[in-house]
Amino acid sequence: MRLICGMLRLDGAAATDAVLHRMAAAMTGPGLTPAVSCRLERSLGLAVIDFGGGSAGVVERDGWVIASDLRLDRPDETQEAALLAAIGRHGADFPDHLDGDFAVALWRREAEELWLGRDYIGVRPLAWTFQPGRWFAFASLPKGLHGAGLAPASIDKAAVAAKVVQTYFTGPATGFAEIAYLEAGHSLCVRLGDDEPPRPHRAYRPSPARVGRWRGTPEQAAETLQRLVREAVAARMPAAGPVACHLTGGLDSSAITVLAARHARHHAGKVLALSSLAPMALGPPEQDERPMIAAVLAQEPDIVHRQVDDMLPMPGRAEDADWPGSVIGGADDEMMAAAAAFGADRLLSGVGGDEGASYNGANLYVALLRTGRLPTLARELAARAKSDGVSLPRAIRGRLINPLLPAGLRLRRRRHVGIADPVHGGIRYLAASIRQEVLSRRMPPVLHSNKPADRVRAFADHHIPSRCTYYALLAARHGLAASFPLLDRRIVDFVLSLPVHLFLADGQARQPFRRAMRGILPERVRLARHKVGLFDDRFVRYADHRVDLLALAARLRASSSPRLADIFDMDAIQAGLRLLPQPDQAHRFVRATPADLFGGSPAWVTVFAVQSLIVAWTLSRQPEEEAFGTDA
Known part of the structure; x- marks a missing residue:
């Protein structure tokens, strides 16, 4: 590295x-x-x-x-x-x-x-x-710039605020003003x-005019994609020695881990699979990722596995000098440290699969309707109803009619507002004075319309580069490089060339990747539909810290810091924290279906309140104006 x-x-x-x-x-x-x-x-x-x-x-x-x-x-x-x-x-x-x-x-x-x-x-x-x-x-x-006195470490308030809302930075933003x-x-x-x-x-200017122009059968698409994925993993493997891989139990990380293990087997190498898991399983058993991870490990028994418990992000940890407003020492850091201790010089991750190789766009049934693929639409709605165990009318209502409703009507029909809502979503925790600037910098939603420009934007103008940067910063802290086989240029170009109707088959989305992974992934993993996310577990565990979090929020509100007042609405953060249940009641709120959270507000409302509090606490520890050296 x-x-x-x-x-x-x-x-x-x-x-x-x-x-x-x-x-x-x-x-x-x-x-x-x-x-x-x-x-x-x-x-x-x-x-x-x-x-x-x-x-x-x-x-x-x-x-x-x-x-x-x-x-x-x-x-x-x-x-x-x-x-x-x-x-x-x-x-x-x-x-x-x-x-x-x-x-x-x-x-x-x-x-x-x-x-x-x-x-x-x-x-x-x-x-x-x-x-x-x-x-x-x-x-x-x-930090190679501000740590050497070549630029001030003063923050870009709007960039940091936008990251609070969307997790990643937009475009060239680093979070530092200069x-x-x-x-x-x-x-x-x-x-x-x-x-x-x-x-x-x-320099990279993919043309929407070239999106969806590939012609061939679903079987040919799966064969081509499998070959490209195999070659992408092989190209990122060391000539000799160990390699580390993320393994979440999902399609993308599991495919990379299995292919890396098979390659290493023939090149005197070893694979360390790293999984960040909640301390205990939550939600329905069919959504638990542990059995899917176990299926991968049983199929490839020479993989060395290390489980890292998801470390609850909390105020009080050391600040990340490369990622303003964030703290270090969490599960991602521990996995990188484990990779370095294993002797690996790189970590392979499944980042970018949802946008490309295992395309996970929303409203694909609507896309079939709009592109005139009516026989395919009828076949896939019936297959999806069977796969989901619901009636055909219910599948049509949920997969086709609801997405076609006007936005205002869809919002009224929802039980809960989404995190991306421009009024009541994550932006609720920001100061009113900065919200408009944040909205102007915010990345627009992608993979909703499935139109060529939407699909291109997912790679050329969205969060993937910032997400890659985040992992690169983490890896560098431990002397490692991060690499992402599913973002291989040939894979991305090929998937962009595929017409939308090839992303649905056999009553499931994320095709032709699922078909391409026959003989590679365990069937339980290849055909899985949902996983319970870490948000649910964090929601429950944050309940144990409810009193301390509210006390810290009250102290920050009383501090009257101009910097915090410019970025955060501390009253809204306190309101979000109050939605945390009492510790002895927390497990009553565990998610029961992919869409709903029992007990009221969705998990993200309180988790983002805590994340906003962490950023506020971190910024409160910095001087209002950073010193800037002049001797270079």
Whole structure:
């Protein structure tokens, strides 16, 4: 695993090793001792931080100086040669012509220009800051910039508020006011003497006109998808040695874990499967993920398994210096630590499956109606009714008629408002003065209409890059890389090419992936429809902390902090916390069906109140204005 960093002095002063080493130190987790390679070219400094013991750091080739965090899927030449060929042939569009995980910096000595590029989906992170008349600096992790005194750590209030509502950051937002991510699938160029910030260039521009154009049978689609998934997992496996995988019991993580185990078996490797589980099973037995995990482990008995109890996020933990308003030390951190202790240098995750390989779009039956696939619609509604154990009229009402109702009527028919509601959803916990700006930054819903533009937006303009970045930040803390086989470019391009009617078959959605996984996944996993989420368990466990959470909310409200008042409605947070049941009554509120929660409000209402409280507490611990060093 690698990280990169560097700076270009815009004032003509010389770059120094000392600054590069400060950046590297800020990005190095406790107990890690990476090799740091630096290169100075007058006003330019580049560095590579290598956690894997590799010999090549910053390299020079054909007039370019290169610092790269680069893994190509199917290289037919050296990685640096492929990178230079892409930028030579395609210029600013070069990130769209490399398949793999990468964040790269290239200095073209002759033109005195610095290029940055990031893979199409943002698997490898890359952040930058521009300080006019002083420097342009970049680093894999935001703390490589603010931790080295190259940018202030002051927060972007609206970005942090938007993350509270939607879990992830939007576009280039990092949560820091003067640090931006280079967005996934973008490049930028900065030149010596520039007095304006660089304007990132969008290289990855998938065309909605090409969506749904594939022609073939469902069986052919399943065969192609299975081959692509097998190849994507194999491309991300180490040549030798262990690898770690997330294993939730769902379709995506289970498929990756099984295929990784089968590959490792033939390459003297081992697989560690990591599962984050609630301390006890909740809800109906058929929705419990434990038996599905057990089915995978029984089928592939040489997988080493580590269960990590979901750690209840609570105020009071150390703040994450890369992810403002968040704390470290939860289950995700513990799984990364377990992967590192196992000797793995990477973790494979099923992120992106819902949007691509195992497409899980809503309202697919409506899409069949709108595209004139009436025989398919009739067949699949009948099959779905049988699969769900309901009457055909009820299936038609729930799967077809209700989604076609006007939005206002649908809202009146709902028992509970959804988390994305722009008035009563998660935004209820934000200060009224910031809500409009948050709504303007908020990511629009995707995978509801299943139209080409909607499907493209899920990859090009939504939460997946921020989610990938989150896991990359966690992994880097332990000297690991995260990789996501189901976001392999060939898989995404293929799934985008599939017409909507191929996503339903046999009375189930998430086709043709389910068919593609015949002979790979245990049938219990391949055909499962629902899992109980961690929200339900957290809802119950937060009840044990009801008194303490309410007391903390009252203290923060009484503190009259201007920063908190600008972001949060502490009265609304207190109201959300009061919906927590008394500890001795909590288990009466466990979810009984996929849609409903017994006892009143859905679990997210109180869980998001606690999450808002955690962010408020974390921000309350920071000084109102962060000091910003000037000596670089």
